[in-house]
Amino acid sequence: DIVLTQSPDSLSVSVGDRATINCKSSQSLFSSSNSKNFLAWYQQKPGQPPKTLIYWASTRASGVPDRFSGSGSGTDFTLTISSLQAEDVAVYYCHQFFTTDTFGQGTKVEIK
Amino acid sequence: EVQLVESGGDLVKPGGSLGLACAASGFGFSNAYMSWVRQAPGKGLEWVGRIAPTTDGGTTDYAAPVKGRFSISRDDSKNILYLQMNSLRIEDTAVYYCIATTAPPHWGQGTLVGVSS
Numbered sequence: 178d179i180v181l182t183q184s185p186d187s188l189s190v191s192v193g194d195r196a197t198i199n200c201k202s203s204q205s206l207f208s209s210s211n212s213k214n215f216l217a218w219y220q221q222k223p224g225q226p227p228k229t230l231i232y233w234a235s236t237r238a239s240g241v242p243d244r245f246s247g248s249g250s251g252t253d254f255t256l257t258i259s260s261l262q263a264e265d266v267a268v269y270y271c272h273q274f275f276t277t278d279t280f281g282q283g284t285k286v287e288i289k
Numbered sequence: 290e291v292q293l294v295e296s297g298g299d300l301v302k303p304g305g306s307l308g309l310a311c312a313a314s315g316f317g318f319s320n321a322y323m324s325w326v327r328q329a330p331g332k333g334l335e336w337v338g339r340i341a342p343t344t345d346g347g348t349t350d351y352a353a354p355v356k357g358r359f360s361i362s363r364d365d366s367k368n369i370l371y372l373q374m375n376s377l378r379i380e381d382t383a384v385y386y387c388i389a390t391t392a393p394p395h396w397g398q399g400t401l402v403g404v405s406s
Contacts, residue, residue, distance in 0.1 A: 217394055219334075226386055227334065229393045238393040270334055274390050277350045278324055278336040 179204050181271050183281035189289040196258040198284045200271035205251045206234075208275065215275035218247055218256045220267045221283075227270065231256065263288060291315035291395045293387050298400030305377050305404070311370040311387035311397055319343060319365040322390040325372045327383035328399075335383075339390070340370070354380075377404045 180203040190196045206214045214234035219227035229238045231247035234254055244259045258265055266288055271281040297309040311323070324339035338351035340361045349361050360373040370387050384399040 226396045226399050232393040280334040283333045
């Protein structure tokens with residue numbers, strides 16, 4: 178099974194500063210058949226279901242603010258929040274669907 | 290608008306059975322890989338299993354902790370995804386979500402399953 182390892186486990190960032198979350202896969206998530214990476218990023222706030230932020234590693238979902246961006250390919254991926262806002266406090270998960278799905282362990286983002 | 294609505298969550302005793310359903314609308318359900326994901330209280334997301342589109346064989350895959358106890362099926366005529374859970378254990382207590390692994394992925398609101406004596 179593919180293992181996704183997120184770092185850090187938690188992150189404390191000042192409002193307006195950049196937040197960076199990494200997700201490392203034990204195997205490449207790049208498919209040569211469609212030239213895409215089978216990785217998504219989600220935001221989950223307490224008591225709510227996860228919300229899709231990014232899919233295909235770097236495509237922002239509709240309605241997601243442009244301060245959220247995804248990058249990376251193969252085995253190393255990054256979610257960046259360019260200017261953290263108070264409403265971005267949440268747990269963030271990466272998810273691979275290249276083979277049988279797996280999730281990262283989550284990264285908790287808080288305000289410093 | 291894409292909608293995924295789970296139902297069937299309940300409190301059951303260890304060793305019992307329960308069936309969940311996920312009603313889908315607003316996208317091509319029959320062509321979508323569909324998964325169940327669960328989240329135990331205070332824990333992260335755990336993939337439970339998935340089913341391929343019927344056109345891809347409708348094959349199913351399961352996570353090790355539920356293999357042999359849980360079964361996923363789909364009814365493309367009704368746009369409904371199912372999860373049959375047997376031999377339930379205390380550690381199966383969680384909110385169960387259905388996901389459409391589309392582009393972008395879509396999540397339901399979840400349904401709570403409690404296993405307790």
